[in-house]
Amino acid sequence: MSPPGEETASTDTQEAIMEATFRALSKHGYSELRMRDIGDEMEMTRQVIHYHFDGKYDLMSRFLEYIIQQYEGSVEVDPDAPPREELDARIDQCLFGPEFEDFGHWDRMKVYHELFTHAQNDEQHREIFNDHYERIRSSITEVVEDGMEQGVFREVDAARMGQLITDVIHAARGRKLALGHDDAPQETRKAIDEFILESLHADPR
Amino acid sequence: MSPPGEETASTDTQEAIMEATFRALSKHGYSELRMRDIGDEMEMTRQVIHYHFDGKYDLMSRFLEYIIQQYEGSVEVDPDAPPREELDARIDQCLFGPEFEDFGHWDRMKVYHELFTHAQNDEQHREIFNDHYERIRSSITEVVEDGMEQGVFREVDAARMGQLITDVIHAARGRKLALGHDDAPQETRKAIDEFILESLHADPR
Structure with a gap:
């Protein structure tokens, strides 16, 4: 040591x-x-x-872990918040990034998405992304499960819902970066609310 | 001539x-x-x-147009089909690819997604993708509008719905390719049905 x-x-x-x-x-x-x-x-x-x-490849793998760690570490959610509030906070953080000064969310996401696509040719990066993706997806799935247990969300396949929301967030970020659609995160936020989360609320009747 | x-x-x-x-x-x-x-x-x-x-760049731009043309040209939909049926057919084609022998949908999509992410550094490719994306998105938006006119879908922001479905399809394909999630298209198909399209049907009451 x-x-x-x-x-x-x-x-x-x-x-x-x-x-x-x-x-x-x-x-x-x-x-x-x-x-x-x-x-x-x-x-x-x-x-x-x-x-x-040990060379460029070793450095890149470590760098990928580094930006993923920054990204995940940035999500701060009150554990006692109602499920819908926690869900909103997690979606916002992933879509818009943390409000740290100098964090440069979109600059970092640009590198993140480039490495993500490149992972189709790279077993080690693919593994790092898979672990990360699993954590992000699980954090959303767990909130959905909490909401179901508390009776505020209707019974759904929580893992499937978690995956869908994770995919939508990823696509919106990718579209902003690749196609220059700067309103993609905001527009996607509205689509998630109107078309996905709206149907999640337990029917009060 | x-x-x-x-x-x-x-x-x-x-x-x-x-x-x-x-x-x-x-x-x-x-x-x-x-x-x-x-x-x-x-x-x-x-x-x-x-x-x-005229060099690699010119060839790549032309190639991008070539695979996009193949991709778009492959969508065959009966114009008299009911809106939900047409919507399903379009989603399936984009998610799973056409059933042409030797078409190699996923091999082509691998190149497509690589060029898509790369478009963040490339104005000309970005424009080609934007035109293509607009066509794909519009084709879904129009079916949603048809369904609303016919009274089988409830009133929604059809463009927002078209964009959401386009994004979800793109994300599922990208995840299969980059992370090796081979069940992503099938799982996403179920998620679209359960969480997005289900809420689109006009309330029969």
């Missing part, structure tokens, strides 16, 4: 490499990215990248 | 180049593709590619 001081230094360094990777990816895109582009975004010598990571 | 014989030859040649491009893209992916890879997939000399297309 490394002494506490060293461990902190290493964490800071890795964070600096991750942020440099993010800036380099935003500029050059995944397929054209070279290790030296990442080095150009850092104040430290680029030897530290090679010290910490 | 070229004499009829020549025109046919040229169309055949372009078709041969398009199919060679498709095979090369399936093997190498978009970002790694070189013109010579396409030449390797052809029986003709690769000079004909340079004769017909």
Whole structure:
């Protein structure tokens, strides 16, 4: 085990490499990215990248985990909120991103969606995305189940509903990024309300 | 105008180049593709590619239009079918692809989704996709409007509904390809039925 001081230094360094990777990816895109582009975004010598990571592929996998962690960690929901309120909060966070200053939700999502599509050729990235997708989907499925238990939602296949909402969010983000439909998240929010969540409420009769 | 014989030859040649491009893209992916890879997939000399297309970018734009045309042209719907039947047929075609032998729906969709995500960096491809997306979305929106006029669907924002269904289909295909969820189209079909279309039917009371 490394002494506490060293461990902190290493964490800071890795964070600096991750942020440099993010800036380099935003500029050059995944397929054209070279290790030296990442080095150009850092104040430290680029030897530290090679010290910490075993090539571009290793670095990219770690980077994917890094942005997924930021994304998931950003969802803050009151555990005592009513199910519909929690559902709304989770959908909003995934659609619009956290309101952190400098978080750059859409810049990060641009990289995220590029790596997502690229995962069709990449077993390791596919696994990282699958784990992440499962967590996002489950968090929505669980709220639907809570609502059913509390009698505020009607009985549905909660996993199927969770998957549908997760897919719709993903598509709206992808469409904004790929096709430039800037109103896609807002419009999708309304569609989810009107066409999906509306039918979820338990019939009061 | 070229004499009829020549025109046919040229169309055949372009078709041969398009199919060679498709095979090369399936093997190498978009970002790694070189013109010579396409030449390797052809029986003709690769000079004909340079004769017909002004570089990789021009060829890729034309190829994108080619697979979109195949995709859209494959949707055959009886214009006198009841709205719900037509809606089902359109959703099925987009989700599962046409049943042409050798069409290779998923191989083509793999390329389609790769180019779609890449369009975030490419104004011309973005425009081609936007036109295509608009046609797909409108075809669904129009069926919803027909159903409303005939009184079998309740009054909704038909364009919003058309967009939602288009997004859900796109997400399901993308998830199957990127994450290997082979049951995504079938599961999504059920989710569309249960959670979106069910609420579309006009209340018989």
